[in-house]
Amino acid sequence: MRYKSALLFAPLLTAACTAGPDYHGPVAATPATPPSFVRGDASTGLLEAAQPWWTALHDPILDQLMNQALSANPRLDAAAARIRQARSSLRQRKAGGLPTINGSALYAKARLPGQSEDGDATTLDLYNLGFDASWELDLFGGHHRAVEAARADVEGSEASLDVARVSLSAEVAQSYVDLRDRQQRLALGTQALALQDEEVALTRQRFERGTIAHGDLLQQEFDRDGARARLSPIRAEVDALKDKLAILTGAAPGTLDALLDPPALPPLPPAQVAVGDPAALLQRRPDIRAAERKLAAQTARIGVADAARFPHISFLGLIGLGGSSPEDLVDLDKFTVAAVPRISWSFLDFGKARARINAAEAQRDEAAANYRAAVLTALQDAEGALSRFQRQRESLADLVRAEQQAKAAAELARQRSEAGTISIINYRITQRQALGATQAKVEAMAALTGSFISLQKALGLGWQGVGSAAPAVR
Structure with missing residues (x-):
């Protein structure tokens, strides 16, 4: 009975001897978290968005691109493969604490000199068929800590996959907004170039009538040719962005041209944006979760190094x-059983074990x-993105008013041109100025949506509800 009681309490004694510090979360490592964002204003709310953030832009093509990217991008496949690697390592760690059983079959032939009575060599045959098993007791918790570290590595890999999703969703959205911006620049630039061609033709007529100097015509042609030259790089950017979006969605360049060729305005963010609070941000951002899991793993590895200082008992x-x-081999009377306990202890290692513990503690720190x-960094990203988002809203509002004024001036110039009080050339110039104001507004729209995308990335959104976060490994 006393022997059975000892066996009953052995696991409790083992658990009580787990080496190294227990991990209770990064409380001591966490800076003071402010109760709310400093740069927030009336356009930012405290409610969390229930749907993926890009659906708030109400652009079906962007939604389609995002779904394709999140299901077919090679970077996500690589991150998922790293999760499988970490899980395999965890299974290996868990299996390392269990007995190892091997089947074996042996035949040996030996010639031993001088073993017979007449001094001649003796030949021996040996046949054996059986099993051997080995098991090392986790007396001081080194194996338990190794499994704990491996589990944290798995969860860190899962968080890294979410980091990749956040970055990918932001990159796809930003590339799409840049494409729409360049398409609008190209369309407006082409319209302005047509007006300049007309201005050059009218100026040439005036030069031929001798009412203006040749230098005026040359200046008009110089301005027109410069405007035409500036359109070529924009065309190249449009092609490059279409190819980039194709690659991000896991497709070959040119695959999405038919989908993306029709130009459209850059989508605009909603009037009210849910950002939550800093405490929710720190729980949500996957890069912070990955860093926290790294801290948990390194804390557990202190226990692995500490357990190595104590005796190892194996059977x-x-x-x-x-x-x-x-x-x-089939004679049960030849049945052989052997049990061999073994203890090893590097009690004199001249400080190697202590050095390993110090190294593990430094890695934890x-x-x-x-x-x-x-x-x-997360708090800085969020505050900076909030500030840029607000300033871009203000800038867009100013440019919308400027566009309205430029269009009103163009309409007034049209009326004066029809009345004969100003030349058609002057009217065309005011039209180009209105187009320039529209282009500035479109660029501001793209910049505002870009700041919205940066804000969503800073908030750590872009992975919830899209098949992320495989179940935690127990």
Whole structure:
């Protein structure tokens, strides 16, 4: 009974001897979190968005591109493969704490000199068939800590996949907005170029009538040719952005041309944007979760290094049948059982174990510092993105008013031109100025949506509800 009681309490004793510090979360490593964002204003709300953030732009083509990218982008496939690698390592760690059983079959022939009575050599045959098993007790919790670290590595890999999703969704959206911006620049630039061609033709007529100097005509042609030259790089950018979007969605360049060729205005963000609060941000951003899991893993590895200072106890067991002839393999009287306990202890290692512990503690401290840096960077990203988003709203409002004024001036110039009080050339100039104001407004629209995308990336959105976050490994 006393022996059975000892066996009953052995697991409790083992658990009580787990080496290294227990991980209770990054409380000491977390900077003070403000209750709300400093740069928030009336356009930012505290409610979390229920749908993926890009659906708030109400652009079906963008939604289609995003779905394709999140399901077919090679970078996500690589991140998912790293998760499988980490899970395999975890299974190996778990299996390392279980007994190892091997089947074996042996035949040996030996010639031993001088073993017979007449001094001649003796030949021996040995046959054996059986099993051997080995098991190392996790007496001081080194294996338990190794499994704990491997589990944290798996969860960190899952967070890294979410990081990749956040970056990919932001990159797809920004590339799409840039494409729509360049298409509008190209369309407006082409309209302005047609007006300049007309201005050059009218100026040439005036030059031929001798009412203006040749230099005036040359200046008009110089301005027109410069405007035409500026359109070529924009065309190249349009092609490059279409190819980039194709690659991001896992397709070959040119595959999406038919979908993306019809130009459209850049989509605009909603009037009210949900941003939450800093505390929710720190829980949501996957890069912070990855840094926290790294800290957990490094804390557990201190226990792995600490457990190496203590004795290691292992058992080797042998079970088999055998003898000097093949018939012995089926003779139960030849049954052999052996149990071999073994203890090893590097009690004199001249400081190697302590050095390993110090190194593990330094790695834990590095992970804690990296976690603090990730938290501060996240707060900085969010505040900066909020500030840019607000300023872009103000800029767009100013440029919308400027466009309205430019269009009103163009309409007034049209009326004066029809009345004969100004020349057609002057009217065309005011039309080009109105087109320029429209282009400035479109660029501001793209910049506003770009700041909205940066804000969503800074908030750590872009992965919830799109098949992310595989179940945590237990």
